[in-house]
Amino acid sequence: MMAGILLFITAPLLLSNWIIFVLAIALAKGIVVLGVVLLLRGGLISLGHGLYYAAGAYAVAFALNRWNIREALFLIPLSLLAGGGMAALTGLLLKRYRGIFFAMLSLAFSMILYTVLFKFYDVTGGTDGMRIPPVTILGIHPATENLRLFYYYLALILTIGVLYLGRRFTASPLGYLMQAVRYNEIRVEYMGTSVGRAIYFSYVFSGALGGLGGGLVAFNVGHVAPELAYWTASADFVFVAVLGGAGNVFAPFLGSIVFEFVKNYAFKFSPHTWQMTLGGILLLIIFFLPQGVWSLNEVIKRKVIQWQLSLKQ
Amino acid sequence: MAVILKTVSLHKNFGMVKAVDNINLSINGEEVVGIVGTNGSGKTTLLNLITGYLQPTSGEIRFRDNNITGLSPREVIGLGIARSFQIPQLYTGLTVLENMLIAVAARSGKSWDSWTPLNKNSWMEEALGILRQFGFENDARQAVANLPEGGRKLLDVALSFVLKPKLLLMDEPTSGVSGKEKFAVMDALLNTLKDAGVTIVFVEHDVEIVERYAERVLAFDNGRVIADGTVNVVLADNSVRQAVLGVE
Amino acid sequence: MDTVAIIVLDGIGFASWLFLISAGITFVFGVLRILNVAHGSIFALGAYMGAWLAAWFLGGQYPAWLSFPILIVAAVLVAVTVGPFIERVFLKRIYQEEEVIPLLTTFALFLILEDVVRLVWGIEPLFVDKPFSIMGQVRLAGISYAGYPFLLTGIAVLCAILLWLVINRTYFGRQVTSVIGDREISSAMGINVPRIDTFAFILGSFLAALGGAFTAPMISVEPGMGIEVIVFAFAVVGIGGLGSVGGAAIGCLLVGIARAAAVHLYPELELFVIYALMVFVLILRPQGFFGGIEVRRI
Numbered sequence: 001m002m003a004g005i006l007l008f009i010t011a012p013l014l015l016s017n018w019i020i021f022v023l024a025i026a027l028a029k030g031i032v033v034l035g036v037v038l039l040l041r042g043g044l045i046s047l048g049h050g051l052y053y054a055a056g057a058y059a060v061a062f063a064l065n066r067w068n069i070r071e072a073l074f075l076i077p078l079s080l081l082a083g084g085g086m087a088a089l090t091g092l093l094l095k096r097y098r099g100i101f102f103a104m105l106s107l108a109f110s111m112i113l114y115t116v117l118f119k120f121y122d123v124t125g126g127t128d129g130m131r132i133p134p135v136t137i138l139g140i141h142p143a144t145e146n147l148r149l150f151y152y153y154l155a156l157i158l159t160i161g162v163l164y165l166g167r168r169f170t171a172s173p174l175g176y177l178m179q180a181v182r183y184n185e186i187r188v189e190y191m192g193t194s195v196g197r198a199i200y201f202s203y204v205f206s207g208a209l210g211g212l213g214g215g216l217v218a219f220n221v222g223h224v225a226p227e228l229a230y231w232t233a234s235a236d237f238v239f240v241a242v243l244g245g246a247g248n249v250f251a252p253f254l255g256s257i258v259f260e261f262v263k264n265y266a267f268k269f270s271p272h273t274w275q276m277t278l279g280g281i282l283l284l285i286i287f288f289l290p291q292g293v294w295s296l297n298e299v300i301k302r303k304v305i306q307w308q309l310s311l312k313q
Numbered sequence: 314m315a316v317i318l319k320t321v322s323l324h325k326n327f328g329m330v331k332a333v334d335n336i337n338l339s340i341n342g343e344e345v346v347g348i349v350g351t352n353g354s355g356k357t358t359l360l361n362l363i364t365g366y367l368q369p370t371s372g373e374i375r376f377r378d379n380n381i382t383g384l385s386p387r388e389v390i391g392l393g394i395a396r397s398f399q400i401p402q403l404y405t406g407l408t409v410l411e412n413m414l415i416a417v418a419a420r421s422g423k424s425w426d427s428w429t430p431l432n433k434n435s436w437m438e439e440a441l442g443i444l445r446q447f448g449f450e451n452d453a454r455q456a457v458a459n460l461p462e463g464g465r466k467l468l469d470v471a472l473s474f475v476l477k478p479k480l481l482l483m484d485e486p487t488s489g490v491s492g493k494e495k496f497a498v499m500d501a502l503l504n505t506l507k508d509a510g511v512t513i514v515f516v517e518h519d520v521e522i523v524e525r526y527a528e529r530v531l532a533f534d535n536g537r538v539i540a541d542g543t544v545n546v547v548l549a550d551n552s553v554r555q556a557v558l559g560v561e
Numbered sequence: 562m563d564t565v566a567i568i569v570l571d572g573i574g575f576a577s578w579l580f581l582i583s584a585g586i587t588f589v590f591g592v593l594r595i596l597n598v599a600h601g602s603i604f605a606l607g608a609y610m611g612a613w614l615a616a617w618f619l620g621g622q623y624p625a626w627l628s629f630p631i632l633i634v635a636a637v638l639v640a641v642t643v644g645p646f647i648e649r650v651f652l653k654r655i656y657q658e659e660e661v662i663p664l665l666t667t668f669a670l671f672l673i674l675e676d677v678v679r680l681v682w683g684i685e686p687l688f689v690d691k692p693f694s695i696m697g698q699v700r701l702a703g704i705s706y707a708g709y710p711f712l713l714t715g716i717a718v719l720c721a722i723l724l725w726l727v728i729n730r731t732y733f734g735r736q737v738t739s740v741i742g743d744r745e746i747s748s749a750m751g752i753n754v755p756r757i758d759t760f761a762f763i764l765g766s767f768l769a770a771l772g773g774a775f776t777a778p779m780i781s782v783e784p785g786m787g788i789e790v791i792v793f794a795f796a797v798v799g800i801g802g803l804g805s806v807g808g809a810a811i812g813c814l815l816v817g818i819a820r821a822a823a824v825h826l827y828p829e830l831e832l833f834v835i836y837a838l839m840v841f842v843l844i845l846r847p848q849g850f851f852g853g854i855e856v857r858r859i
Contacts, residue, residue, distance in 0.1 A: 040661075045660065045661050045664070093844060097847065099660050100596065100660055100803065101843065101847045101848075103660075103664070104795065104799045104839075104843060105840065105843045105844075105847075107792075107795065108796070108799065108836050108839040108840045108843060109840065111792060111796075111835075111836040111839075112833065112836045112837060112840060114832075115830075115831075115832035115833040115835075115836060116833060118832065119828075119829040119830070119831070119832065119833065120829060168427070168428050168430075169427045169428075171430045171431060171432075172426055172427045172428055172429055172430065172431060173415065173418040173419075173423050173424050173425070173426045173427075173429070173431050174424065174425055174426060174427040175427065175431075176407075176411065176414070176415050176418075176431050177415065177424055179404065179406065179407060180404045180407070180415050182406070183403075183404040183405045183406045183407065184402050184403060184404050184405065186386075186402050187402040187403065187404065187472065189385070189386045189387050189390075190364070190386055190387075190390055190395075190396060190402065190473070191390065191415070191416055191419040191420075191424075191472075191476065192387055192390035192391050192419060192420075192476065193387070193419050193424045194387055197425070198424070201425065201427070205427075231791075231792050232788060235668060238661075238665070239665070239668070242661070242665055272676055272679040272680055272684070273676050273680070274676075275672040275673070275675050275676045276672065276673045276675075276676035276677070278669075278672055279668075279669040279670065279671070279672030279673035279676075280669070280673060282665060282666075282668070282669035282672070283651070283666065283669045283670075283673075286655070286662060286665060286666055286669070287654070290662075
């Protein structure tokens with residue numbers, strides 16, 4: 001794992017600026033996908049995570065443009081709060097639903113935000129969106145040529161932090177409780193524990209992650225638009241969650257990196273087949289690798305062990 | 314001993330069917346009560362009513378002087394009643410140990426902890442200890458999905474036992490458990506429970522188990538209690554033998 | 562009075578369009594228990610095929626009104642080629658899986674079909690407005706109104722009636738009703754459920770493609786059409802109840818009138834009312850108006 005971290009820290013020295021840019025976005029989106037995965041572990045599919053993603057992004061946009069707050073150390077917690085706060089509200093209703101109804105209601109909430117962002121031009125800039133000027137860190141303006149690098153390391157640090165928190169969460173009673181909810185709600189209630197509460201807490205955490213990812217992407221891209229709340233954005237997050245697998249906290253980031261690079265290169269290669277490529281990959285995963293790309297890890301390990309055993313004979 | 318559980322004119326109708334028909338029970342603290350009756354006689358419905366899974370059509374349920382009619386299962390569990398199921402209710406995608414650890418953490422009131430690892434020492438010790446009592450030493454890491462029927466039943470009972478209740482309701486605790494294991498498990502279970510002063514009510518089809526462990530027996534037929542007394546008296550009663558045991 | 566009349570007319574027009582795009586997806590859900598995201602792409606395929614055939618046809622010396630049957634033919638072509646392919650190759654393998662898998666599979670198919678459309682027809686928009694313009698103008702309640710939406714309403718009503726007749730008056734329809742009620746028991750009774758599945762999916766695809774084909778003359782047919790259509794369909798289906806065509810009809814009317822009212826009274830809320838209605842209904846009555854699905858609500 002340390003090797004992995006070192007790799008990411010030194011990546012900018014070896015790779016081009018554009019790759020660092022894509023990587024930063026992949027990590028930021030990976031944070032959102034982790035939020036989706038946490039809910040998947042509870043058997044809940046969020047088709048509307050774009051809501052928290054856009055909430056975080058637009059909160060940052062408002063702070064920068066309306067209130068002239070440039071400080072990253074303020075904007076980052078703000079995006080967390082925006083996402084988490086939104087989830088605290090919608091979670092009150094959503095915690096009572098399961099399955100396809102949960103999915104549809106979460107979709108509906110995100111589309112409501114979309115319509116508001118889209119139509120209220122005077123407040124939100126409508127389809128033009130809002131610009132994100134460069135931020136400061138502890139009051140210092142990073143030099144323009146270092147901005148990319150700065151945003152990359154910001155995403156990396158936050159990713160590491162989120163990975164740590166996520167790891168602790170999934171190993172904790174609450175983390176296991178989410179899985180318990182998925183397998184047997186009756187038993188959970190008969191342990192004297194509230195299923196609704198478990199879902200609610202996880203949901204708020206998941207929404208906060210969505211907001212954080214949204215804020216980070218806003219920094220990187222320099223622009224926010226209503227599309228962040230559209231159903232296709234939410235669908236992308238679910239796609240990546242399935243791509244990486246829901247087994248552990250690293251998988252969403254692996255999935256996100258694969259997704260962003262495939263998307264970008266497939267688009268460059270042929271602008272009219274990149275969606276098809278992604279669709280094809282998704283089908284392959286569904287039919288051949290249902291545990292996601294991360295499980296390739298396990299498959300390879302098993303094959304290696306088998307091969308080693310066969311050598312000994 | 315004081316009355317710990319009382320039902321007053323308890324009725325439950327499903328449309329025209331009287332699943333529970335005017336039950337007036339009084340269970341004393343630390344009693345060991347067996348409930349017998351054919352399928353559909355209302356035994357499981359009674360447990361569902363007491364634990365709040367179903368709402369009565371009319372009547373009252375009192376637990377230690379509290380009116381618990383209409384409370385949810387979660388609230389009833391919180392007051393000190395636990396229950397095991399006819400069809401084991403387990404976390405099917407997890408291992409035996411994980412199931413037990415989640416229950417241990419819940420009992421400690423730490424379900425909302427999102428920081429402490431579930432497998433911390435004190436919880437592990439307790440979980441493994443209980444699993445050993447129920448015969449799971451070698452299978453702790455087994456996936457629940459791989460357990461045989463008897464093992465699933467035992468785990469279900471263990472999960473309710475872990476809550477350290479004042480009243481434990483068990484729905485056919487030994488069904489599916491192999492012959493020799495039945496007695497071993499019931500022996501260990503009842504010894505521990507009686508030491509802790511727990512009141513035990515269990516529904517059983519196995520007459521041997523009832524004879525051996527119950528101090529008092531209630532016989533159910535068509536939603537009513539047709540006999541209530543000591544084991545020998547009830548099991549010798551003709552109407553019980555006809556209705557419940559199918560003896561002419 | 563004028564405003565109310567316009568709102569009602571507009572509303573019915575939009576509702577008819579909504580019905581054409583949502584009847585298929587809710588019907589397919591009722592039978593196969595799968596929410597087909599690719600429904601939006603089948604709609605788009607219908608639009609492209611319809612526009613392309615109609616344009617080619619109209620280039621000749623045939624009477625313009627024949628373009629309408631051509632649109633229907635286009636829808637049939639799409640339904641019988643794409644429908645069985647998707648259902649047999651992909652859906653049959655995943656319909657038993659937990660809810661995420663079918664949704665993701667149909668989403669993957671949606672992505673693929675979006676590009677198929679681009680590859681086959683290019684990215685330049687197609688315009689076929691002849692069928693629209695020959696419907697001319699109608700004067701109603703003192704307002705001059707385009708004639709085409711009335712045709713749409715007619716087609717929507719026709720589809721609803723035909724669907725009702727098929728379900729309630731044919732042998733196939735009775736089998737479908739049985740499968741909708743309980744797949745396992747239907748199978749045990751000797752109904753060839755896989756075949757019913759395929760036919761139901763073809764029917765659903767036909768409705769989607771028909772919606773697309775008849776939408777083509779109203780707008781420019783371009784890539785990405787299916788994206789907004791699918792989420793409208795979801796909204797209507799959520800309101801009306803998954804699996805209920807009657808519910809979808811009611812949902813369409815509600816959404817149609819609400820949107821028309823918004824457009825004429827509070828334009829910023831045009832899109833908002835659609836999803837607000839969806840949230841409202843899902844909260845009050847999660848299974849929609851006539852949905853028979855068990856809502857796992859605690």
